Amino acid sequence: MDASVVYDVAMALPHEERVRLYNMLKSEVVPQAPQKKATISTLKFSDDEALEYLIEKFKI
Numbered sequence: 001m002d003a004s005v006v007y008d009v010a011m012a013l014p015h016e017e018r019v020r021l022y023n024m025l026k027s028e029v030v031p032q033a034p035q036k037k038a039t040i041s042t043l044k045f046s047d048d049e050a051l052e053y054l055i056e057k058f059k060i
Helices: 003-012 015-028 047-058
Strands: none
Touching: 003 015, 003 047, 015 047
8 A cells, every 4th residue: 555645545534534544444454564675666555554654644
């Protein structure tokens, strides 16, 4: 999952919906090692990293 997409979608939502999205992602996240090594041009984040990004950005 691309963290910038998660951020863009979350920013378009009202606060209550952001919290719902956060809770949904939190319940579905299973910690795991990244499947591939990221390169600078195609940097991707795992679901867990995207969730951490949302938590830090929105201080949920």
